[in-house]
Amino acid sequence: xxxxxxxxxxxxxxxGIGKAIADAxxxxxxxxxxxxxxxxxxxxxxxxxxxxxxxxFGVACDVTDEGQVDAAVxxxxxxxxxxxxxxxxxxxxxxxxxEEFTYAEWKRMLAIHLDxxxxxxxxxxxxxYASGKGGSIVYMGSVHSKEASVLKAPYVTAKHxxxxxxxxxxxxxxxxxxxxxxxxxGFVRTPLVEKQIPEQxxxxxxxxxxxxxxxxxxxTVDGEFTTVADVAEVALLFAAFPSNALTGQSLIVSxxxxxx
Ligand code: NAD
Numbered sequence: 001x002x003x004x005x006x007x008x009x010x011x012x013x014x015x016g017i018g019k020a021i022a023d024a025x026x027x028x029x030x031x032x033x034x035x036x037x038x039x040x041x042x043x044x045x046x047x048x049x050x051x052x053x054x055x056x057f058g059v060a061c062d063v064t065d066e067g068q069v070d071a072a073v074x075x076x077x078x079x080x081x082x083x084x085x086x087x088x089x090x091x092x093x094x095x096x097x098x099e100e101f102t103y104a105e106w107k108r109m110l111a112i113h114l115d116x117x118x119x120x121x122x123x124x125x126x127x128x129y130a131s132g133k134g135g136s137i138v139y140m141g142s143v144h145s146k147e148a149s150v151l152k153a154p155y156v157t158a159k160h161x162x163x164x165x166x167x168x169x170x171x172x173x174x175x176x177x178x179x180x181x182x183x184x185x186g187f188v189r190t191p192l193v194e195k196q197i198p199e200q201x202x203x204x205x206x207x208x209x210x211x212x213x214x215x216x217x218x219x220t221v222d223g224e225f226t227t228v229a230d231v232a233e234v235a236l237l238f239a240a241f242p243s244n245a246l247t248g249q250s251l252i253v254s255x256x257x258x259x260x
Contacts, residue, residue: 002240003030007080012090014041016190020228021235026054033076035061063116073123086124088117089140095151113158134177141182170248179247186254187216221256
């Protein structure tokens with residue numbers, strides 16, 4: 001029970017990686033706010049955790065909406081008495097060559113990945129400072145926080161940006177015992193990636209099988225996808241780490257795709 005008596009606010013936790021992190025945190029004793037713009041799926045994910053004996057609730061939250069973020073965090077604090085862990089994880093993917101991106105798509109990508117990270121950080125860190133207990137902030141980066149791929153200009157830009165935010169929050173948060181770190185997963189077979197496989201095949205003029213083998217997993221050491229469980233394990237490490245020794249870091253979990 002590494003997260004006994006802690007409260008976690010996890011965005012995008014109704015699906016994929018965020019859902020696995022919420023499950024892992026609840027198994028380790030945390031009370032979890034499943035914050036997602038898909039409230040039906042968030043409510044169902046919370047009900048699953050409760051059915052297994054954990055503590056969780058679903059809360060509607062579009063991370064690009066300042067009012068919704070503040071209200072969702074406030075609701076979490078009211079329900080569980082505070083917030084000790086933030087996982088800023090909500091995200092989407094849109095793939096085009098740079099010249100084909102509309103300005104609206106570019107802004108939407110940066111709003112979800114970067115504005116969402118800022119708004120949730122600001123909302124949670126105020127409570128972490130006020131409690132005097134500090135906390136842990138985990139940003140969901142990507143191997144694309146470290147390197148580029150074709151068709152992903154706004155995603156790569158935003159994921160690189162999260163590392164700057166995490167380092168700044170780590171410096172400002174240090175005196176308050178608030179840590180900030182980034183997880184950088186390789187490809188994980190979630191709905192976000194399933195959607196991309198046919199889209200990349202069409203844009204690159206190759207088969208879906210080749211997108212998986214020659215684009216997504218080509219540089220891994222063993223041709224394997226990273227799993228939601230792998231990423232949840234790292235999220236647990238960052239959340240439960242007992243001191244400020246581990247802060248301002250970005251950890252790649254990608255089957256060796258990237259070794260920076
Ligand atoms: P997913 O599609 O399974 O889940 C994303 C969740 O985010 C969904 O529940 C969705 O409703 C929610 N969401 C989307 N926009 C939102 C918004 N504006 N406000 C609140 N919630 C919103 O995707 P996933 O693969 O689990 O991705 C989660 C995170 O992991 C993303 O930040 C993604 O960039 C990152 N990531 C994914 C992979 C991968 O290969 N799947 C690799 C590296 C990083």
